Amino acid sequence: MAEPILELCGISSHYGPIRALHDVSLTIRHGEIVALIGANGAGKSTLLMTLFGNPRASEGQVWFAGEAITHLPTHHIAPLGMALVPEGRRIFPGMTVLENMDLGRISAGPRVGRDPLEGLYELFPILKERSHQKAGTLSGGEQQMLAIARALMSQPRLLLLDEPSLGLAPLMIRKIFSLIQTIVQSGTTVFLVEQNASQALQIANRGYVLVNGRIRLEGSGQALLHDPEVRQAYLGRQV
């Protein structure tokens, strides 16, 4: 089995007095697609943001590639090789597409190798076409692609995606999911947070189910897809 790239051990997170994560432990190994599913308010986004120390974990440890990162300042995380496509995309609307992409490069450091820009433009031809347009004028799907491309500019070892399919048309969703598979084939590990459980679990090697801030279930993608509880709660099907 491949080495773990990310490990959470007993993580808890709070927003003031509200406890959003309780004793969460999970492991992601090199080369995997791991899905995290859960209802609204389960704590999925909080989990991803906790990796970056915003909010900071109040208990437990986060390990990334063998290094404890629980107490690192937020801006030290990305340079380690972790990139987040956050909830709501959070592109910089007042800046051009190209400027958004360049900002993704900041944490890449002076890494040797090919400039990822051309490769990403091949993957997302629409971004090349729009490269001098203000990012705020892109459509929702284009903004999502930009957010993903920006994250990939740092050539991360682990890509974290927070509900990339949210608000997109079925065709665009299929495109994004097939893109995620392409990204994994190129050697990047993916941690995918989704409410679109069926599609996420279909492409995932493994998955976790988060309920009220606790890990409720874990298993292979296929096993979770056929789990009666998952089918009822997240796939909208009667058992």
Place this chain on the structure above:
Amino acid sequence: MEPSILAQQAVNGLILGATYGLIAIGYTMVYGIIGMINFAHGEIYMVSAYLTAIFLAVLHFFGITSIPVVLIVVLVATLCITALHGWFVERIAYRPLRDSNRLAPLITAIGLSLILQNYVRLSQGARSQGVPTLLTGSFVIPAGSGVIQITHVQALIIVVAIASMAVLTFIMHRTSLGRACRATEQDRVMASLLGINTDYIISVVFVIGAAMAAIAGVLVSLNYGSFDFHIGFITGIKAFTAAVLGGIGSLPGAMLGGLILGLSESFFSGFVNTDYKDVFAFALLVLVLIFRPSGLLGQPLVTKV
């Protein structure tokens, strides 16, 4: 009306406006990045006027009289030391209170401006200070039946102000530091997720604002020749007005607001009444804000995400 008088007032207004614009940049950039007004900014400008006098005296003491050398040394030295004051203001009055109630940093900043005023008063004396005349002479341009006179200092103000604004615009739009500043301004959390040290960027913005105010401080001191430790207050308010007029948070807005304010002050005092020129400036502000609440070039917050 004499066209030459009109043109002369326009020139005077442009010069005044350029200095307002330079100071307004500090207000607008700090507001853009932390959403708060830097109430100590006027005093930063005042400090730079004193530094100008000090560095001129030092150079004079060492017998350095070449005018270009004196100008460059005084400008660079004043800029650096003033920028340090700007850095200090952020570290002391703003950063420790970053996550507290919005009123708290307002109070510490006002406190800090009182400290700056009194530290200058104690160390430099309460009486007004003068700087020796460095540049004499003027360009005389015939216009209609009269002439327009632009002193060499005034010409210097226009050239240096335009150059500084061009350099700043270049930094903000063409360098990775400038991109990081704009990203931090638009979404601080996202910027830090991308690996930008946003605390450092906020410091940089205070430093840039102070540096621009220092350029204004050097130029105005050379032009008027005298000042006291109170000048930070009224000039600060004028520059703040310029920033709001142009649209606080907008860099071109600060420059435009400065020019409009300078021109209207100059025309109003030239053709109507000198005593009420400030009233006119503020009335103009009120009018603009009624019709464009976010200022001339300010954008209402973009929320399409």
